[in-house]
Amino acid sequence: MPNNYYNIMILHALGDTIGFKNGDWEFNYHDAEKLEVLDYVNEMIYEFIDLGGINGIDISKWKISDDTMFHIAVAKGLLHKDKIIKYTKKYMLEEAEKMWNDKFNRYIGNTTSKYIKKFTKDFDARNAKYDIMAGGNGGAMRSLIVGACFHNNIPELINLSISLSQLTHNNAFGYLAGATCALFVAFALQKIEIKKWIGLLLEHLNGKEVKKFLSLDNLEQIYDHQTYIRYWMKYYDTKFDDNRQPIRNRAFANPMHRIRYYHDNFFKDDASIQLGSSGYLCMIMAYDALLDCDGKWEKLVVYSILHSGDSDTVGAIAGGLYGAHYGMGDVPKYMLDNIERKDEIKEVCDSLEKEYL
Numbered sequence: 001m002p003n004n005y006y007n008i009m010i011l012h013a014l015g016d017t018i019g020f021k022n023g024d025w026e027f028n029y030h031d032a033e034k035l036e037v038l039d040y041v042n043e044m045i046y047e048f049i050d051l052g053g054i055n056g057i058d059i060s061k062w063k064i065s066d067d068t069m070f071h072i073a074v075a076k077g078l079l080h081k082d083k084i085i086k087y088t089k090k091y092m093l094e095e096a097e098k099m100w101n102d103k104f105n106r107y108i109g110n111t112t113s114k115y116i117k118k119f120t121k122d123f124d125a126r127n128a129k130y131d132i133m134a135g136g137n138g139g140a141m142r143s144l145i146v147g148a149c150f151h152n153n154i155p156e157l158i159n160l161s162i163s164l165s166q167l168t169h170n171n172a173f174g175y176l177a178g179a180t181c182a183l184f185v186a187f188a189l190q191k192i193e194i195k196k197w198i199g200l201l202l203e204h205l206n207g208k209e210v211k212k213f214l215s216l217d218n219l220e221q222i223y224d225h226q227t228y229i230r231y232w233m234k235y236y237d238t239k240f241d242d243n244r245q246p247i248r249n250r251a252f253a254n255p256m257h258r259i260r261y262y263h264d265n266f267f268k269d270d271a272s273i274q275l276g277s278s279g280y281l282c283m284i285m286a287y288d289a290l291l292d293c294d295g296k297w298e299k300l301v302v303y304s305i306l307h308s309g310d311s312d313t314v315g316a317i318a319g320g321l322y323g324a325h326y327g328m329g330d331v332p333k334y335m336l337d338n339i340e341r342k343d344e345i346k347e348v349c350d351s352l353e354k355e356y357l
Contacts, residue, residue: 003327003349004148004189004323004324004327005075005145005148005149005349005352005353006345006346006349006350007323007324007327007328008144008145008148008185008320008323008324009071009072009075009144009145009320009323009345009348009349010323010336010339010342010345010346011319011320011322011323011328011331012067012068012071012144012316012317012319012320012323013064013068013071013316013319013339013340013341013342013345014319014331014335014336014339015301015304015305015312015315015316015317015318015319015320015322016064016065016067016068016312016313016315016316016319017059017062017063017064017068017339017340018057018059018062018301018305018312018315019304019305019311019312019313019314019315019316020062020063020064020065020067020107020311020312021062021311022061022062022063022104023065023105023107025044025305025311025312038256038259038260038308040307040308041255041256041259041306041307041308042255042256044306044307044308045255045302045306048301048302048306053298054297054298054301054332055332057335059335059338059339060337060338063104063106063340064106064339064340064341065106065107065312066095066099066106066107066108066109066112067141067142067312067313067316068316068340068341069095069098069099069106069341070092070095070112070138070141070142071141071142071144071145071316072091072095072341072344072345072348073088073091073092073094073095073142074088074091074092074142074143074145074146074164075145075345075348075349075352076088076091076348077089077090077091077092077164078145078146078149078352078355078356079348079351079352079355081355084160084164085163085164085167086121088164088167089119089124089167092116092119092167092168093116093119096108096112096113096116096117100113109136109138111131111133111134111136111138111168111169111174112138112168112169114168115128115134115167115168116168119167124166124167124168125166125167125168125169125170126163126166126167126170128170129170130170130171130215130218130220130221131169131170131171132171132220132224133171134168134169134170134171134174135169135171135172135173135174135224135278135279135280136169136173136174136277136278136279137174137177137276137277137278137279137282137283137310137313137317138165138168138169138174139161139164139165139166139168139169139174139175139177139178139279140165140174140177140178140180140181140279140282140283140313140317141181141282141313141316141317142164142178143161143164143165143177143178143179143181143182144181144182144185144317144320144321144324145185145352146160146161146164146178146182146185147161147181147182147183147184147185147186147189147324148185148186148189148324148352148356149352149355149356150182150186150356151185151186151189151190152186152190154183154186154204154209155209157179157182157183157186158179158182158183158204158209158210159209160182161175161178161179161181161182161183162175162176162178162179162210162213164178165177165178165179166213169279171221171224171279172221172224172225172227172228173224173227173228173278173279173280174279175213175279176205176210176225176228176279176280177228177278177279177280177282177283178279179204179205179210180201180205180283181283181286181317183197183200183201183204184197184201184283184287184321184324185320185321185324187200188321188324188325189324194287194290194291194325195240195244195245195246195291197287198232198235198236198240198287199236199244201232202229202232202233202236205228205229205232206229228279228280231266231280231281231284232280232284234265234266235265235266235284235288238261238265239252239288239291246291246292248292252292253292255302255303255306255307258288258303258307259275259307259308259309262275262276262281262284262285262309263275266280266281266284267281274309274310275307275308275309275310276307276309276310276311276313276314277309277310277313282310282313282314282317283317285304285309285314285318286304286314286317286318286321287318287321288303289303289304289314289318290304290318290321290322290325293322295326295329295330296329296330297322297329297330297331297332298330300318300319300322301315303318304317304318304319305318
């Protein structure tokens with residue numbers, strides 16, 4: 001399995017870098033309740049073309065966001081097989097301190113920052129009360145490498161991806177998104193067709209390995225767990241036909257239609273303020289972009305990044321999933337030359353290969 005860890009982590013970082021655009025594109029939404037955000041999709045596409053497009057855009061001065069920094073932290077934590085939780089907390093705190101002290105704003109997520117500040121040897125969000133406000137995508141964005149390392153051990157993958165997500169996101173929307181992200185990486189590395197991932201995901205979400213994290217006396221958690229599953233079932237029913245084949249038509253090729261589809265079906269009744277910032281919608285958007293990109297990196301960028309939502313996290317996850325399924329595909333090589341902390345990513349991936357392959 002040569003270079004798979006690196007393909008996943010570096011394309012996650014690339015998707016993050018493009019989607020973040022030094023904070024310019026990540027926080028581009030207008031009033032979340034107004035569909036004027038649809039107009040902004042075209043604005044972003046025009047800007048992307050004006051900057052050079054997929055083959056000419058200069059990202060040499062663009063930095064990674066907190067998404068990649070915490071993904072690196074988890075990757076380094078996985079090198080300590082017997083004490084993964086302990087060391088992941090250590091490295092996450094180190095990365096957070098870098099961001100807190102950096103004049104350049106990496107836009108660390110509020111929930112992630114809140115709980116990392118409370119980290120002690122014996123405390124993290126797993127020990128806190130179930131948090132109804134912790135349903136964001138902060139667990140998902142750092143879970144891809146867990147899926148890579150444990151792609152042949154699904155029970156451990158589920159256990160670890162949920163536990164690591166719960167370090168900061170003790171909410172079913174948050175930690176189930178982490179498990180979903182790791183599972184999708186595993187499915188990719190197992191060479192399972194992308195269109196079959198949803199059916200397998202739903203089996204696992206209803207399985208004992210996931211349900212053991214439910215507390216029978218926590219009605220909010222049970223409700224959120226079932227709602228997370230319902231959103232994926234709704235996506236399955238609206239994006240796939242009766243034979244469970246993806247629906248491909250001209251409408252879904254239109255980026256504005258895609259955003260309207262996400263808004264009307266998964267967002268308008270959501271408490272989150274940004275399209276794709278919730279754990280479930282972030283994963284739906286990333287998967288949907290991968291499903292429809294046909295192995296073309298440019299299409300993945302347009303579908304997962306050039307929109308009015310949480311562009312860096314959706315782009316990072318979609319990029320990592322692309323790396324898991326297609327390797328480097330047709331990613332322009334020049335894009336990889338100036339990714340911040342590229343050498344460190346390569347080093348930790350080489351070490352992970354020695355540990356897990």
